[in-house]
Structures are given as structure tokens and as C-alpha cells.
Amino acid sequence: DAGVIQSPRHEVTEMGQEVTLRCKPISGHDYLFWYRQTMMRGLELLIYFNNNVPIDDSGMPEDRFSAKMPNASFSTLKIQPSEPRDSAVYFCASRAGSPYEQYFGPGTRLTVT
Amino acid sequence: QKEVEQNSGPLSVPEGAIASLNCTYSDRVSQSFFWYRQYSGKSPELIMSIYSNGDKEDGRFTAQLNKASQYVSLLIRDSQPSDSATYLCAVRIPPISGGSNYKLTFGKGTLLTVNP
Numbered sequence: 663d664a665g666v667i668q669s670p671r672h673e674v675t676e677m678g679q680e681v682t683l684r685c686k687p688i689s690g691h692d693y694l695f696w697y698r699q700t701m702m703r704g705l706e707l708l709i710y711f712n713n714n715v716p717i718d719d720s721g722m723p724e725d726r727f728s729a730k731m732p733n734a735s736f737s738t739l740k741i742q743p744s745e746p747r748d749s750a751v752y753f754c755a756s757r758a759g760s761p762y763e764q765y766f767g768p769g770t771r772l773t774v775t
Numbered sequence: 776q777k778e779v780e781q782n783s784g785p786l787s788v789p790e791g792a793i794a795s796l797n798c799t800y801s802d803r804v805s806q807s808f809f810w811y812r813q814y815s816g817k818s819p820e821l822i823m824s825i826y827s828n829g830d831k832e833d834g835r836f837t838a839q840l841n842k843a844s845q846y847v848s849l850l851i852r853d854s855q856p857s858d859s860a861t862y863l864c865a866v867r868i869p870p871i872s873g874g875s876n877y878k879l880t881f882g883k884g885t886l887l888t889v890n891p
Contacts, residue, residue, distance in 0.1 A: 764809075
């Protein structure tokens with residue numbers, strides 16, 4: 663059974679450019695989470711969805727970040743415009759309603775120069 | 776006060792020894808607890824979940840939960856060099872304001888090194 667799929671795996675972009683990260687959750691999971699991981703701050707929750715509806719976006723750093731989930735099998739995290747401080751690894755995770763175990767995708771390593 | 780705290784390590788143990796990883800969490804009615812393993816450059820991988828006080832064993836791994844002391848630990852028996860990784864503790868903490876918006880909060884992880 664396929665796990666969480668993320669693309670691209672690596673992204674290098676210049677400051678000011680738009681970046682779009684993509685995620686396909688595990689089939690049948692109705693919760694989807696976007697995390698960001700840095701050495702300084704660890705793993706931080708940015709936003710999560712339940713049944714394609716955003717439930718909590720309090721972790722989104724600022725208006726430059728937006729996330730959508732148009733259907734149960736696809737979500738995007740967009741950064742526009744990107745800044746060097748956005749450089750991090752972005753993980754997508756999903757889980758079923760119960761139990762509460764979350765499963766992570768391989769991550770996207772974003773570098774903004 | 777940080778919600779989930781772990782010793783950053785590194786924790787160094789010899790091969791074959793027991794590695795003990797600890798995690799404390801803030802004084803809320805936390806319900807679910809998880810241990811993830813993260814190899815360098817890889818994503819977190821779920822290795823244990825525990826919901827009730829006491830011990831839960833899975834192969835060489837044992838999770839221990841003490842809600843009264845707000846403490847959860849992970850023991851790795853017969854440690855192997857392949858166990859060398861960062862171990863993340865995650866706690867499902869209820870919202871301060873009430874409601875059903877539960878989230879996982881992660882500690883920053885403990886780096887474990889198992890020396891051959």
C-alpha cells in the first residue's frame with residue numbers, strides 16, 4: 663500500500679519566487695497535516711485538514727503561506743513570495759479518524775536563495 | 776512552558792545495551808503518546824503509540840507511560856547501530872480553549888548513537 667507521496671523532493675528557488683509543494687495522502691485517511699522542520703524550531707504544525715476542510719491554520723507563519731485541499735487525494739502548500747527564512751523541510755502527514763497515528767511523507771527540502 | 780520536552784542528547788550507548796529515552800509534557804489532559812524515529816535526512820517514522828498508563832512492548836521497544844508524572848519513555852533493548860537516529864516524542868494535547876481541535880505536539884527529539 664502506498665504511503666504519503668510528496669513532490670517535489672527537493673526545490674531550490676530564488677527569493678521572491680512562488681513555490682508549490684504537493685501531497686497525496688494515504689488512501690482512506692481523512693486527516694492531512696502540513697509540517698515544517700528546521701534545526702532551530704524542530705517540527706512545527708502549519709495547518710491541518712479534515713475531510714478536505716481546513717481545521718486549524720494557526721501555525722501558518724504569515725499571509726505568504728496558503729494551503730488547499732481540493733479533494734481527498736491531493737493537497738498543496740504554496741509560498742508566495744518565498745524568502746530565505748522559508749528554507750526548511752516540509753512534511754505532509756495523514757491519518758485516519760481513529761486511531762490517531764500520523765504517517766509522514768518523505769518531505770520536500772526547500773532552499774530559497 | 777514548553778509543551779513537550781526531551782533531552783536533545785546526544786545519548787551514546789554501546790551495542791547490546793538498553794537505551795532509555797525520556798519525554799515530559801505539560802500539565803493538560805493529554806490522551807495519546809507517540810514515539811517516532813527519524814534517520815538523518817529522512818522523514819519521521821512511527822514506531823510506538825501508547826494510550827494507557829503502564830508498559831507497552833513491541834519487539835525490542837517498550838514504551839512506558841505515567842500520566843500522573845506526565846512522563847513517557849522509550850526503552851530500546853539490545854541496541855543496534857541501526858537504531859542510531861533522532862527519536863521524537865509526540866503528544867496529542869487538547870486545546871486550551873476546549874473543543875475537539877486536538878493536535879500532535881512534537882518534542883525536538885533526542886539523538887541516539889549506538890556504538891559498535
